[in-house]
Amino acid sequence: MIPLNATHWQTTDWQQQYREMIRKPEQLWQRLALDPDEQPDIRDALQSFPLRVTEAFVAKMRPGDWRDPLLLQILPQAQEMQRQPGYSDDPLAEAAANPQPGLIHKYHGRLLLITTPACAVHCRYCFRRAFPYNDNRPEQPDWQAALDYIAAHPEIHEVILSGGDPLSLPDDYLSRLVDRLVELPQLRTLRLHTRMPVVLPARITPTLVDSLQRKQLSTVVVVHANHPNELDTQSSQALLNLKNAGFTLLNQSVLLRDINDDANTLAALSHRLFACGVLPYYLHVLDRVTGAGHFHVDDTRAQQLVRQLLATLPGYLVPRLVREEPGRDSKTPLALY
Numbered sequence: 001m002i003p004l005n006a007t008h009w010q011t012t013d014w015q016q017q018y019r020e021m022i023r024k025p026e027q028l029w030q031r032l033a034l035d036p037d038e039q040p041d042i043r044d045a046l047q048s049f050p051l052r053v054t055e056a057f058v059a060k061m062r063p064g065d066w067r068d069p070l071l072l073q074i075l076p077q078a079q080e081m082q083r084q085p086g087y088s089d090d091p092l093a094e095a096a097a098n099p100q101p102g103l104i105h106k107y108h109g110r111l112l113l114i115t116t117p118a119c120a121v122h123c124r125y126c127f128r129r130a131f132p133y134n135d136n137r138p139e140q141p142d143w144q145a146a147l148d149y150i151a152a153h154p155e156i157h158e159v160i161l162s163g164g165d166p167l168s169l170p171d172d173y174l175s176r177l178v179d180r181l182v183e184l185p186q187l188r189t190l191r192l193h194t195r196m197p198v199v200l201p202a203r204i205t206p207t208l209v210d211s212l213q214r215k216q217l218s219t220v221v222v223v224h225a226n227h228p229n230e231l232d233t234q235s236s237q238a239l240l241n242l243k244n245a246g247f248t249l250l251n252q253s254v255l256l257r258d259i260n261d262d263a264n265t266l267a268a269l270s271h272r273l274f275a276c277g278v279l280p281y282y283l284h285v286l287d288r289v290t291g292a293g294h295f296h297v298d299d300t301r302a303q304q305l306v307r308q309l310l311a312t313l314p315g316y317l318v319p320r321l322v323r324e325e326p327g328r329d330s331k332t333p334l335a336l337y
Contacts, residue, residue: 014202018120018168021054025076028053032071033063045076048291049129052122057199060232069227069259073123080124080291087288089130093326102136103146107330110158110191113146115177118168121199125254125295127287133164143180150184158189167196167203175211182216191220193252198223198230201238209245220248223278226260228268236276243277250281253319255302256295263308270309270317280319282331287324303336310336 022028028051029036053074062068066075097106105111117133150156159181166174181187190212196203212219221242225231231239243249251273253260260266270280283306286296306321322331 014200014205017054017056017200017202021052021120022058023051025051028058031055031058032061032065032068034066038066040078042076042078045078045080045291048080049076049122049124049126051076052119054120054200056201056234057121057230060229067258069265070229072259073125073226073256074121075124077124077294079294082293083290084293087290087293089290091127091288091326092324094128094131096326098136100145100149102143103149105149105153105156109155110160110189111150111153111156112160112162114163115161115166116164116169119163119165119195120168120203121195123195125256125286125289125292127289128164129289129291143177147180147184150187154186157186158191159187160191160193162193165194165196166192167194167208171205171207171211174208178212178214178217182214187217189220190214190217191222193222193224195224197221197238197242198225198235201234204238204241209242212247213245218248219246220250222250222252222281224253225251225269225273226253226256227265228272231269231272231276236272239276239278249276249278251278251319252282252284253280254284254286254295255297255305255321256286257297259295261297261301261305263305263312266305266309267313267317270313270319274317280317283319283321285321285323285334299334303334306334307336 022031025036025042025046028034051074057070057074061070065071094104097104099105102114103111104114114133114136122129150159161177178190181190192212223239239249253269255261260269266283273280283302285299285302286292302321306318309318321334321336323334325332
């Protein structure tokens with residue numbers, strides 16, 4: 001039964017929530033009781049990277065607080081337009097690892113499929129905020145080319161579905177794609193990178209689970225939560241539903257200035273993730289994408305924070321501090337001592 005006082009976003013299905021996400025700053029200001037006169041001009045930032053956020057995610061933010069750690073992740077800011085040395089539109093050199101449309105192959109034994117440009121939230125630090133999605137649209141002929149590429153590389157045993165967010169796609173589309181992947185006998189693992197359990201937990205339905213489950217493949221879901229406030233009751237239940245379906249759940253965070261660059265915040269996040277059946281996996285230092293410089297935390301501070309976590313948490317709750325560097329064989333761990 002739906003409580004009489006349930007808010008609109010709690011009473012609609014995920015597709016309706018997705019269609020009705022907040023796209024205009026005025027909606028966000030009104031929803032959070034924010035005074036727009038306190039916010040500098042953001043028109044240029046919006047033209048560079050539009051605003052997108054779900055009502056379910058906004059519901060976790062503190063009304064009236066411009067410094068809310070969840071709001072800061074999606075808030076367009078004028079300082080995004082300040083050019084900084086060392087930042088670029090392609091900080092991970094993905095264009096050089098894009099042998100087929102919709103396919104990125106950087107590491108031995110695994111590759112990534114760009115399944116969709118669509119996402120239920122636009123994180124302002126996203127390293128793909130300038131990605132050429134128009135050149136990587138997953139049309140069916142391109143999927144065949146990608147599948148042929150995988151078949152021609154028998155060392156590839158894991159396929160990662162990414163985007164955008166792969167869970168923004170319909171269940172039947174995902175099911176057909178997974179069926180095509182299962183036909184490749186070399187594959188052992190299917191991995192999905194998604195923010196949906198955090199920003200649109202209603203997306204995690206029994207039908208979705210059925211569309212992803214295949215006895216031939218081990219399924220790993222890598223979620224992206226940066227702050228403990230992101231994991232409310234609805235998100236916790238969504239994650240537990242995935243866990244109970246037999247999926248392995250991992251989390252990767254990005255270290256972000258004024259959002260989670262605090263040992264107590266990171267420790268609380270690890271504890272809350274574990275209560276949802278999720279193991280902390282990576283803590284990324286910021287990818288230097290154009291427009292994200294105001295989120296930067298320097299390496300010395302990052303290393304200090306992880307040393308503090310090691311002193312207070314069991315090892316399985318401490319994420320690995322890493323940087324992604326173009327041309328390397330793997331993520332690069334940052335030395336702590």
